[in-house]
Amino acid sequence: MITLSKGGAYLLNGNEVIEVGDDSEEILKSKLGQNYLTKEEAAKNTMAYNILNSHNTSGNMEKLQIKFDKLTSHDITFVGIIQTARASGLEKFPIPYVLTNCHNSLCAVGGTINEDDHMFGLTCAKKYGGVYVPPHQAVIHQFAREMLAGGGKMILGSDSHTRYGALGTMAMGEGGPELVKQLLSQTYDINMPGVIGIYMTGAPAKGVGPQDVALAIIGEVFANGYVNNKVMEFVGPGVSNLSADFRIGVDVMTTETTCLSSIWRTDEKIKEFYDIHGRVDDYKELNPGAVTYYDGMVYVELDKIKPMIAMPFHPSNTYTIDELNANLADILHDVEQKALVSLDGQVEYSLQDKIRNGRFYVEQGIIAGCAGGGFENICAAADILKGNNIGSDEFTLSVYPASMPVYMELIKNGCAADIMEAGGVMKTAFCGPCFGAGDTPSNNAFSIRHSTRNFPNREGSKLQNGQISSVALMDARSIAATAANKGYLTAATDMDVEYKGRTYHFDSSIYANRVFDSHGVADPDTEIKFGPNIKDWPKMEALTDNLLLKVVSEIHDPVTTTDELIPSGETSSYRSNPLGLAEFTLSRKDPEYVKNAKDVHKAEQIRVSGKCPCEHSDEFGKVWNGLKEAFPEMNINKETVGIGSTIYAVKPGDGSAREQAASCQKVLGGWANIAHEYATKRYRSNLINWGMLPFIYEDMKLPFAKGDYIFVPDIANAIKEKKSDITAYVMNGTEKKKITLKLGEMTDDEREIILKGCLINYNRV
Structure with a gap:
């Protein structure tokens, strides 16, 4: 296979x-x-x-500096991007920039703040010369396929699933700061x-x-x-x-x-x-x-290849549906054991009740978004469902076409009617089921979805409230086959179906009537609409000569996703408020993180105010005095030693491109991450762009633990001198244990961003 x-x-x-x-x-x-x-x-x-x-x-060609043809963002990310670019001197979008509204489009949480973000986006598209796609018209990637992609072109998007390679377009999903660089006519710098x-x-x-x-x-x-x-x-x-x-x-x-x-x-x-x-x-x-x-x-x-299923809680946890049905008890037990790691034992988790009369029963089916909401997927599902029904028990089915033009064609060709007649519900273009803000199932329910991810909480459950449900990824065809069998897991290849292979007809008038397109013409006189939740980034300090870091969280999962660093779902409503969103940082993984990070940040704020950080608490006083005694040859004072928090994770950064996984740590006083390795280039870049040091500690046996202090002397000079190996010390009073942290390769611009404290400081005139 x-x-x-x-x-x-x-x-x-x-x-x-x-x-x-x-x-x-x-x-x-x-x-x-x-x-x-x-x-x-x-x-x-x-x-x-x-x-x-x-x-x-x-x-x-070994050291690339890429300029993209077009940019695209959605309503979780574009406010922060434009705010960063504005703080850095933005005057006009230099290339086409499309702002879609497909994540917070329900406007169901947080009062007016989601629609406020949309109005911010519309007025910015007018002021800076962009394109604005209103809510429910298209998910970000479907609009890009229909209207932006081009053979041999390159598109950069602030969403990890920015992929248009099938259309001959190399596309990349990155954190917001990389789009900011393009808006400021800078480059995307990577090795070949x-x-x-x-x-x-x-x-x-x-x-x-x-x-x-x-x-x-x-x-x-x-x-x-x-x-x-x-x-x-x-x-x-x-x-x-x-x-x-x-x-x-x-x-x-x-x-x-x-x-x-x-x-x-x-x-x-x-x-x-x-x-x-x-x-x-x-x-x-x-x-x-x-x-x-x-x-x-x-x-x-x-x-x-046979019909597949990715069991909770990762798209790589794959089996064939036939294999799962033939080995139900064993595979479900294996999934439960893996869940002990993913869920940290916070809730009881069992799938054994899903076995009914020897078959696997699920409570929900979803076909949605950039992965599932395509025309052919939904037509195939309709063919399977025609003449069947989903029944009147627990099982429900929701279908989200990826764009209004796709939805319109499904209405015209009768597929929408076939799905609704079978008991399915047709909904508008929305990414909610993919990131935990739509069709949340009941506690302990099992949802099968043709969407992109099935990380913990992506279905909307909250471990801290004792709520847990599961998502498995499947193709629309097998979801429809399961729906036709009223919730009992069924591979589409087991169904005798005539697929009609309908032809798609695109109606361009839908976008022509609703999408605002400046055609690249900026209107500087347009006044940007700011809702009360849209806040500027707080001031961020430049890197000091030396750093004192406190380890405030320690995560030993094999992989840590960005969803665990900053949860998706309803928290996304606060994405335009840096400090407001930061309150959710690591909330589902380490509920004590925010309190502990803030406590360290208070010492830094005392230092910045001109006072000795030793005044923060007895603990900090002992650490500060211990530093002076342990390093008598160094000038340890409030001007030369910055104070910040750090987290350790084995392999952080899998999943979303969201920059907030890093920026939330930064606004709470984070100065570094320490990892065995980084899961993606995206997350490491986000750390750097927010002025955070992406340290590597290669040994899996750690010489430090949560609550320990790590002193990194002469870090500013190490950055300037392009050192890869960084000498640091784990402090215990006046005792010091020498360790080596690695920084890895960075461009000259990235080093300057770290020294200045963040991308905003680097660009601010």
Whole structure:
């Protein structure tokens, strides 16, 4: 089904793979003759290399400085981005910037604050020359597919699932500060990423959908980091057997592999997609070169993939549905054991009651958002449901088309009626079921969803209130099959269905009538509307010569998601209020974090006010005096030693691109993270852009614990001198234990951002 090469591989003429081995060079030379290319030459023939090359401004393909063609954000992220850019001197959006409203669009929590954010977005689109997509019109990524993508182009979005590779667009999801840099005509700076070929053969079986293919890939490559921070390049003859919608459905889920970006070869089916949307001129045929080298190869035999399910609480926790149904008790027990880690034992968690008469029963089905809400997915679900009904027991079904044009076509072709007649509910374009703000099931309920993630709390439950429910990821087809069997888990391949294969017709008038498009013309006289919850970023201090850090949280889970660092769901209503949102930091993982971080921050505020931080408390007095005694050769005083908090996590940052996972720590006085490794480039970049040191401690056995103080002398000079190894000391009174923290590679600009204290300070005139 899915296999991985052990090393690099060559792709010849798009259809023959030769893995690197002892005799691979001889084989290549005999096949290619004078057309033989070295590994370095052949690596330049990837689609990814050529798109990056055309957008790189550095002149050095090893050290990229990328300028994107377009930007996109939604209503959880655009307020903070624009506020940061305004504080940094923004006058006009220099490239097209689209503000969609698909996350806080229900306006159900926090009084007026969500709609206030929307009005902020509309007035900023007018003032700075952007595009504003009102609530319920489209989810961020569907609008980008329909209206923004273009062959050979690059798009940067402040949402982790910014993936338009199936349409020939290299797209990346990053934290807000990276978009701020683009708004200030700066660059996205990375080393040339590795490129992994995704070699597809065959064609999917009837009833197998894009989520099945995506989950099969994620299950094989997530845990081993095979594509981590690399570009996934989809090639091979099997690509031609997939429709545009099918490719899009696989592509959007590549984020869950922790890859950097994705790109697919394009053909007439993608050209047809652009033509349907009235943008055929934006199509560009993309193919790898005749001889192309990849850093690894993932072989995907499409015909062997079966309907899949990703069990709680991660998209990589995958099984075939047949496997789960055949081994229910054992697999459910395994999931329960894994949940002990994910849930920290905060609630009792059991799935055994889901076994009814030997079958697996679920209470809810959701088909939604950028992954599930596509036209073909919903049409296939309607075909399965026609003539069936979901029953009148616990099971419910909700369907969210990804855009109003898709919804309109479903109404016109009768699919919406078939779904509603079966007992399903049709809803508008909304990302809520993906991030915990819509269709929250009952306590202990089990929800199957064609959406992007199933982390803890993504379904809306609150561990601190004793509430827990579960989400498993599945394809829309198998969700519909389960719905047709009234909640009993069923693979779509077990259903005898005639799929009608309806044709999509895009109605451009829907957007023409509702979307505000400045066409790049700014109106400086427009007054921005600020709601009472939209607050400026608090002042942030520059890095001092030395740092005293207190470890205020210690997390030993194998992976820590951004949802655990700053919860999604209803907390997102406070995303425009930095201090208000910060109150939720780590609230579901370490409820004591905010109190402990604030306590440390008080000592820093005392220092900044010109007083000795020793006045904060007896504990700080002892630590401060201990520092002076332990380092008599250093000038320990309030001007030279800054004070902040830090957290330790084994592998933080999996999941969302949300910058608030870092900024919330910063506004509470955080100066660093310490990790064994960082799950994504996105999270590490967010730390740096908010002036936080992304320390690495390589040994899993820690010399410090929660509550300990770590002194980092001469840190400012270490940054200036580009040191990677940083000497630090774990303090116990006057005793000091020497440790080595690593910083890893940083650009000159990133070092300057750290020294200045944050990106705002770096850019502020």
